[in-house]
Amino acid sequence: MNIARHVALVDELCYRPFPAEYGPSDVGFEGPGHHVAVLEGEGGPVDGPAGWAVAVERLEKDRDALYAALAARWGEVDPWNLRTVLLRTAREEIPEPWAWLSARAGVAWLWEVRGTGRWAAVAVTGRDPGDVPQLVAVVTETVPP
Known part of the structure; x- marks a missing residue:
């Protein structure tokens, strides 16, 4: 993982x-x-449930390392539980990209990026062994639900 490259991309977005x-x-x-x-x-696709678990664990460590770099810039935040957002999709319309993210990730690190009017989140997608795990960054002007 190249943290500096990831931080630069999030900044650009x-x-x-x-x-x-x-x-x-x-x-x-x-x-x-x-x-x-x-x-x-x-x-x-990863090779079975064990391969999926190893991939998710590696990506979660990378997510948390990226969190440390972004928290040094934007401040420390508590993890955002996306499972509660996913539950809300059953009874209310959740705006994009939050509906997409909550359907694919369990937790995210989320910041309001000062001076930009935007929100930035980093998360690991791929909730189930059948999914392909990925470390993603989301940048949006849509206030989180």
């Missing part, structure tokens, strides 16, 4: 214009009001 439509980007995908960057990932 905090100032990159948002697109008018949904689609792929050079770092992941984007839509009106948000960018999602895949920072690290397995690139394809």
Whole structure:
């Protein structure tokens, strides 16, 4: 993992214009009001539940190392429980990219990025052994639900 490269990309996304439509980007995908960057990932399915668990554990360590670098800039925050957001999707409309993230990750580190009007989150997606684990960064102007 290259923390400096990941921090630089998150910084860039905090100032990159948002697109008018949904689609792929050079770092992941984007839509009106948000960018999602895949920072690290397995690139394809992992080998069984044990391989999935090892991949998730490695990516969670990388997520937490990235948290330390971003917390030094933006302040320490408590982990954000995305499971509660996912439960809310059953009875209310959760805006993107938060609905997407809550369907794929259990916890995220989340900051309001001072002076930008944007929110930044880092999380590990791939909740289940059938999913491909990835370390992602989300930058959006949409206030978290």
